[in-house]
Every structure is written in C-alpha cells, then in structure tokens.
Amino acid sequence: MPHTTVDFRSDNCGRAAPEMIAALHAVNTGTELGYGGDTLTAALQTRLTQVFETPLRVYPVPTGTAANAVALAASCTPFGAVYCHAQAHINTSECNATGFFGGGTKLVAVDGEHGKVSADALLREIEGAGVGLAHKNQPAAVNLVQATDMGAVYGVEEIADVSRVAHARGLAVHMDGARFANALATLGCSPADASWRAGVDLLSLGVTKNGGLLTDAIVVFAPDVAANIGYHLRRAGLVWSKMRFASAQIMAYVEDDLWLRLARQANAAAGGIAQRLSALAGIRLVAPVQANELFVELPSAQALEGLQAEGILFQRRGPRLARFVCRWDTGESECAALVAAIERQLGTATTPQANGAPS
Numbered sequence: 001m002p003h004t005t006v007d008f009r010s011d012n013c014g015r016a017a018p019e020m021i022a023a024l025h026a027v028n029t030g031t032e033l034g035y036g037g038d039t040l041t042a043a044l045q046t047r048l049t050q051v052f053e054t055p056l057r058v059y060p061v062p063t064g065t066a067a068n069a070v071a072l073a074a075s076c077t078p079f080g081a082v083y084c085h086a087q088a089h090i091n092t093s094e095c096n097a098t099g100f101f102g103g104g105t106k107l108v109a110v111d112g113e114h115g116k117v118s119a120d121a122l123l124r125e126i127e128g129a130g131v132g133l134a135h136k137n138q139p140a141a142v143n144l145v146q147a148t149d150m151g152a153v154y155g156v157e158e159i160a161d162v163s164r165v166a167h168a169r170g171l172a173v174h175m176d177g178a179r180f181a182n183a184l185a186t187l188g189c190s191p192a193d194a195s196w197r198a199g200v201d202l203l204s205l206g207v208t209k210n211g212g213l214l215t216d217a218i219v220v221f222a223p224d225v226a227a228n229i230g231y232h233l234r235r236a237g238l239v240w241s242k243m244r245f246a247s248a249q250i251m252a253y254v255e256d257d258l259w260l261r262l263a264r265q266a267n268a269a270a271g272g273i274a275q276r277l278s279a280l281a282g283i284r285l286v287a288p289v290q291a292n293e294l295f296v297e298l299p300s301a302q303a304l305e306g307l308q309a310e311g312i313l314f315q316r317r318g319p320r321l322a323r324f325v326c327r328w329d330t331g332e333s334e335c336a337a338l339v340a341a342i343e344r345q346l347g348t349a350t351t352p353q354a355n356g357a358p359s
C-alpha cells in the first residue's frame with residue numbers, strides 16, 4: 001500500500017495556491033518604491049475598497065499575530081483591557097503579543113459558546129471592570145475570532161450584538177479573521193456585511209492559511225480608532241520594504257474570488273468529514289463544524305494514540321480531544337483515510353486498512 005500523508009495539523013501546512021505564485025512572478029519586473037509607496041499597493045487599497053464597499057486602509061503584515069497585536073495596540077491605551085474569548089488565539093497562542101505591542105494592554109477572557117464572545121457576557125465584564133478607577137485596566141477593545149478557535153462561525157447578527165455593546169461603551173471592535181474567508185464562504189454574505197456593517201472597526205485579514213505564502217493584512221475600517229497605526233507598524237519593524245510582493249499576494253487572493261474558492265474547498269473537506277463522523281457512535285464534535293476545522297472528542301486517549309500510531313497527523317487539544325484542520329488542498333483520499341482510521345479506533349471499521357491509510 002503506498003504511503004499517503006494524511007495531514008490535518010493545520011492549514012499552515014498546505015501549499016501556496018498556484019495563483020499566488022504566479023502573482024509573485026508577474027510583479028517581479030521593473031522598479032518600484034519601497035515601504036508601500038508602490039503602484040501595486042496603491043491599487044490594493046482601491047481593490048479592497050471595492051471588495052469591502054467602503055473606504056479603508058490596508059496594511060500587509062508578515063503574520064496573523066502581527067496583525068492582531070498591532071491592530072489592538074493601535075486601538076488601545078497601554079492601560080486598556082482587551083476582551084476576548086478564553087480560547088481566542090491572542091489569549092492562548094501569541095505569547096501575549098497584544099500586551100507586548102500594546103505596552104501593557106491586558107487580555108480579559110469572556111465566556112461564550114464554541115469560541116464566540118457572548119454579547120451578554122461582554123456586557124457583564126465591562127460593567128464589572130471598574131471604569132474610571134485608576135486601579136483597573138480600562139475597557140478598550142473586544143476581539144472576535146472568525147471563524148472561531150473551535151471551528152464555529154459568528155453569524156452577522158452575533159457580530160452586530162457584540163459590536164453594539166462595545167461601541168456604546170467606547171470599545172473598538174477587532175476581528176481576528178485568520179479564517180475570515182472560510183467564515184465568509186459559510187455565511188454567504190458580502191465581505192462588508194461580515195465586517196464593518198456589523199460593527200467591525202479593524203480586521204486581521206488572513207491570507208497565508210488559505211493559500212497565501214507569507215502575508216496577512218490589517219484592514220482598518222474606522223481610521224479614528226487606529227490613527228497612529230502606521231507608527232506602530234514601523235516601530236515594530238512590520239512594514240515590508242518590498243511591499244509590492246506582499247500586496248501582489250493579496251491582490252491575487254481576492255481576484256476572481258480566489259479566497260472564496262480556496263475557502264470553500266477547505267470547508268467542504270471539513271464538512272464532509274463531519275458528516276461521516278456524525279454517523280459514528282462514540283465520538284463527539286465539540287463545536288459545530290462551520291468552517292475548515294473539526295474538534296473531535298474520541299472515547300479514549302488510546303484512540304488518539306492509535307490515530308497517531310497509524311501516522312495520521314493532527315493536534316491533540318486534550319486527553320481525548322483532537323483538532324483536525326482541512327486545507328484548501330486537502331484531498332478526498334486524505335479525508336477518507338482519516339475517517340477510516342477513526343472507524344478503526346472505534347472498532348467500527350468494516351474494511352481495515354482501506355482507503356489508502358498509512359500503514
């Protein structure tokens with residue numbers, strides 16, 4: 001049996017889309033000003049203004065962490081509090097880059113189902129924050145992760161509910177859109193409806209995970225909220241000098257809806273796996289599979305170890321909890337191999353070693 005890689009570790013593990021590579025080749029000509037003074041970066045401003053149907057500023061940055069941390073630093077005071085879900089990437093996986101770039105900004109975890117900040121819980125937290133007390137960090141921003149860190153997708157109304165609570169109390173609304181395209185593909189609405197029209201002031205727009213190479217971006221819809229963002233970025237060393245190559249990726253990303261096509265492929269792979277798994281007894285999807293990630297509780301730690309022993313690549317998120325992430329280039333054979341391996345671990349497989357699973 002040929003050895004097949006069955007890789008559900010992360011959407012970072014996938015290839016770059018050929019369109020992205022082609023875009024880099026296409027822009028590799030002539031001379032251009034650096035640091036965003038080039039014609040392509042100017043064209044990108046115009047293009048994203050069309051895509052999002054509103055005036056905006058876009059700042060290509062190297063990573064999603066940079067996008068999150070600088071977007072929040074630029075919209076908060078150093079003594080500000082940023083409200084986020086306990087599972088939010090800024091809270092679990094960014095070494096408190098928000099606090100570092102923010103000069104002391106504090107993260108405050110807010111409850112909510114499936115990785116979503118609940119508007120009611122946010123309100124309770126803000127009301128108990130000690131507004132005006134010099135002893136306390138002052139409410140400054142809320143962070144929503146779209147799609148969430150548990151694979152769910154905020155509905156437009158849910159975003160608007162949180163935004164209303166935040167804006168009424170002077171907080172900025174930041175969306176960590178590392179998987180914004182995956183969420184958008186699920187919502188089926190316009191980029192505008194999924195962001196600024198629902199109250200989002202700043203968006204970290206993910207590109208790398210969904211077929212890009214080396215760039216994400218900060219999109220600022222509310223310039224007053226992050227008036228000094230250019231200085232924050234430069235001081236942090238986060239302004240590409242050959243910006244046109246970063247901008248070329250983002251241009252290609254939105255061209256002909258490439259971002260949605262890639263996201264739909266990843267989402268379809270995850271949805272297909274979810275459908276097959278939901279027919280199996282003994283496992284639980286801990287959150288609805290609405291984008292390209294599955295969080296699956298298996299009956300025992302041994303079952304997870306069994307999957308690992310079979311060569312299935314994934315992240316363990318708890319003794320019995322596995323995270324499987326589908327990439328834009330996840331193939332059907334990989335999906336089938338994963339489901340077959342899980343069936344074997346559950347003892348329900350009818351065709352052991354079927355579907356090209358690694359032996």
Ligand SMILES: Cc1ncc(COP(=O)(O)O)c(C=O)c1O
Binds near residue numbers: 145
């Ligand atoms: C939800 C979310 N936000 C932000 C990031 C950060 O991206 P990067 O690793 O490019 O800094 C990730 C990466 O895994 C993520 O999953």
